[in-house]
Amino acid sequence: MTPQFLLVFPNMFGFKGGIQVYSAFLLQALQQLYPECQYHVLLKYDRKIPPSHDFLPQTRFWGFGRFPRWMQSLLLALILLQLSLQKRPQLMICTHVNYSVVFHWIKRWLGIPYWVVAHGTEVWDIAEIGLQRALCHADRVVAVSQYTRSRLLLEQKLKPAQVVVLPNTFDHRRFEIKPKPKYLLERYGLSPEQPVILTVSRLGRSARYKGYGILLDALVLLRPKIPNLHYVLVGKGDDRPWIEAKIETLNLSSSVTLTGLIPDEELCDHYNLCDVFALPSKGEGFGIVYLEAMACGKPVLGGNQDGAIDPLAGGEWGSLVDPEDVEAIAHTLYKILQKKYPNPRFYEPESLRNYVIQTYSTDRFVHQLNRLLSQQALPRL
Known part of the structure; x- marks a missing residue:
C-alpha cells in the first residue's frame, strides 16, 4: 500500500500570511523527501484550488472556503475522519492548533500519530482544555521558533523532548x-x-x-x-x-x-x-x-x-x-x-x-525536517 500523509492547513492559495507560507514550504519539503507518497491536504478557508500548482500530481486538495463557517468546520472534520479510516495515513500534520482536537480523537480511535505546528499567538496562553489535551497527546509539537517552544514548555504540560523546533524558511x-x-x-x-x-x-x-x-x-x-x-x-x-x-x-x-x-x-x-x-x-x-x-x-x-x-x-x-x-x-x-x-x-x-x-534556507529546512521525521518511527515510510 502506498504511504499516505494527511495534512490540514487553514489555507494556502487564497492568502499568504505566515502560517500559509509555512504550510506551503512544509508540503514542498515533505514531497521532496517522500516523492512516492500520497498527499491529502485539507484547506479550511480556500475557495478554489488552482488547476496548476507546484506540488506532486498525487496530491489531492480539499477546499471548504465556499461554505458557511459552521459548515466548513463540520465538513473538514467529516472528511478528515473519512480519510483517516480509508487511507490510514502514516502521519497527520496540522499547521494550526485548532485542528489538533480532531487529530487527538483520531489517534485515540485509530492510533494514527500526529504533529501540531505551533507558530505564535495562537498557541501562547492556551486555556481551552481540549486544545491543551490535543497538544499534550501530539507525537510532536513543532514550534517555529525557540521563543515559542520556551513559552509552550512554560505554559503547557509538555515534555521537553516532545516540543521540537523547525524554523520558518524562505525562498x-x-x-x-x-x-x-x-x-x-x-x-x-x-x-x-x-x-x-x-x-x-x-x-x-x-x-x-x-x-x-x-x-x-x-x-x-x-x-x-x-x-x-x-x-x-x-x-x-x-x-x-x-x-x-x-x-x-x-x-x-x-x-x-x-x-x-x-x-x-x-x-x-x-x-x-x-x-x-x-x-x-x-x-x-x-x-x-x-x-x-x-x-x-x-x-x-x-x-x-x-x-x-x-x-x-x-x-x-x-x-x-x-x-x-x-x-x-x-x-x-x-x-x-x-x-x-x-x-x-x-x-x-x-x-x-x-x-x-x-x-534559514529551504535546503536547511528540508534537512531539519528529515532529521525530525527520522527520529519518529513511521510505518512504511
Whole structure:
C-alpha cells in the first residue's frame, strides 16, 4: 500500500500570511523527501484550488472556503475522519492548533500519530482544555521558533523532548541585493538619497501589535532630526482607516506612503527601496519578513518580546527593542540611519544575506525536517 500523509492547513492559495507560507514550504519539503507518497491536504478557508500548482500530481486538495463557517468546520472534520479510516495515513500534520482536537480523537480511535505546528499567538496562553489535551497527546509539537517552544514548555504540560523546533524558511532566490529601484522612487516621489523606513505587514485591527502605529509615533520624534525621512508601509487590511486618521492627526501626510497590497514580484524591490526595515512587533511567532529584508542586505529592527528574537539571533543580526517604547524605537532607528549603530554587521549587506541563507534556507529546512521525521518511527515510510 502506498504511504499516505494527511495534512490540514487553514489555507494556502487564497492568502499568504505566515502560517500559509509555512504550510506551503512544509508540503514542498515533505514531497521532496517522500516523492512516492500520497498527499491529502485539507484547506479550511480556500475557495478554489488552482488547476496548476507546484506540488506532486498525487496530491489531492480539499477546499471548504465556499461554505458557511459552521459548515466548513463540520465538513473538514467529516472528511478528515473519512480519510483517516480509508487511507490510514502514516502521519497527520496540522499547521494550526485548532485542528489538533480532531487529530487527538483520531489517534485515540485509530492510533494514527500526529504533529501540531505551533507558530505564535495562537498557541501562547492556551486555556481551552481540549486544545491543551490535543497538544499534550501530539507525537510532536513543532514550534517555529525557540521563543515559542520556551513559552509552550512554560505554559503547557509538555515534555521537553516532545516540543521540537523547525524554523520558518524562505525562498532566498526571490530576494537579492540591488540599488533602490528607479520606478519605485518615481512612483512614491522619493529621491535616491532620501532615507526610507519600510514595514511589510498585515494591516488589521487585530494586528496593531505588529507596531506600525508606534512607528508613526516614532516618526514624529525623528522628523526634526531627519526632515526628509520617509516611511513606506506595505500591506492591506481593515485597519487602514485608523492608520490614515493617525497620519492626519500627527501631521505626517507628506512623510508616509501607504502602498496597499503590492504584487509579489515587487516585494524584493520594496525591500531594496528602504534603508532600514522595521517591525517592532510584540506578537510574532517568528517573522519571515525579517529574513526577506536581510536577504536584500537591509538592517532590521524588531521587538524584543516575541519570536523576532530567533531570526535576529538575540540581537546579533538585528536590533531588538522594547516594542512599546517610542523613544527607544526612534533612537535606534536614528542610529541605524546615521550609520552609528554599534553592530558593524548592519552595514555589511552581503554578511546579512549570507547569514539568513545559511541559517534559514529551504535546503536547511528540508534537512531539519528529515532529521525530525527520522527520529519518529513511521510505518512504511
